[in-house]
Amino acid sequence: MLNLDRTVPPTELLDLLLGTDDARDTNAIEAVVARLRRKTTPNVIGTRRGFGYHVEQSR
Numbered sequence: 001m002l003n004l005d006r007t008v009p010p011t012e013l014l015d016l017l018l019g020t021d022d023a024r025d026t027n028a029i030e031a032v033v034a035r036l037r038r039k040t041t042p043n044v045i046g047t048r049r050g051f052g053y054h055v056e057q058s059r
Contacts, residue, residue, distance in 0.1 A: 010052055
């Protein structure tokens with residue numbers, strides 16, 4: 001997987017997922033991340049408070 005342990009800010013995720021849509025809301029990203037966390041193994045998606053989200057490499 002590319003970019004493991006790279007922190008991606010919520011604004012960058014919004015740009016990638018929604019494009020340049022004017023109706024941006026970081027709560028939408030939080031909801032998607034919460035759903036992904038429920039569907040994956042624990043601690044795969046991490047949060048770096050104030051910076052964004054990252055996918056952790058399995059050890």
